[in-house]
Amino acid sequence: MVGSLAGVLRLDQPDIDFAATDAPINAAELKKAGRQQFPIVMGAIAVVVNLDGIGPGSLRLTGPLLADIYLGKIQSWSDPAIKAVNPDLTLPDLRISVVHRKDGSGSTFVFTEYLSALNDEWKAKYGANTLISWPLGTDAEGTQNLIRAVRETKGAIAYAESGQAQRASLAYALIQNRSGKFVKPEPEGVQAAATSIDWAQTADFFASLTDRDGDAAYPISTAVFAVVQVSGRSEHRYRRVHDLFRLAFAQGAGDAAALCYVPLPKALVAQIEQYWARQEPVGN
Secondary structure (H helix, E strand, C coil): CCCHHHHHHHHHCCCCCEEEECCCCCHHHHHHHCEEEEEEEEEEEEEEECCCCCCCCCCEECHHHHHHHHHCCCCECCCHHHHHHCCCCCCCCCECEEEEECCCCHHHHHHHHHHHHHCHHHHHHCCCCCCCCCCCCEEECHHHHHHHHHHHCCCEEEEEEHHHHHHCCCEECEEECCCCCEECCCHHHHHHHHCCCCHHHCCCCCCCCECCCCCCCCCEEEEEEEEEECCCCCHHHHHHHHHHHHHHHHHCHHHHHHCCCECCCHHHHHHHHHHHHHCCCCCC
């Protein structure tokens, strides 16, 4: 298993049929490469911390606070700006240890897309991407090494796919959404973000689930997209990929939910199957 960036790059190899990514590809790039794209599950990026006495869902954070932490403007957990949104918590006078992904990661794209939406300085200097020239912090190659770094570092903060964070028993923060509500990185918040999108109006399902409207919407939500190579493949070959995902949509919802992912609603699955039916062979 590799990160989103490496997975998409490997589609150039003749033995690879599809990749998965949290960072959707726009229609022009898909057309140029002869590829299809559609969501397969949805999920959340959790902000995780290692602070004594702070359990899951205890800490509250906002987008501007997160941007200032990752910009190095807020460096201590006892900073007044953090205390202001956590008046009932006893936060330690401890340096914040920022941890982030070193490799090209869809989680990095979603997290930095969120920071860009909430902070103009972050947007101008760093933007949203799978690879970022981070202004500070510790690099971690892959999610498991990131989780290990958080576990081993008091005062650490990082971002990770919520299911992996929960399975690792890391404490996650509540994140403030556009309605001012502090929301958990759980399926209900992801579903609320997803339902705010008119998927029928998108091109190749290119859409962002971050910072969506709605009282219940979790603001760092995402979809996992399958990117299927069509150009240079026989129609039979890429239709077999469709069959794989058709089976997964029909029978895999329980497995997805058990891993803390959110299965696609039936209406969206129907739109994806219509999208498949409209696709013509490219370059075969």
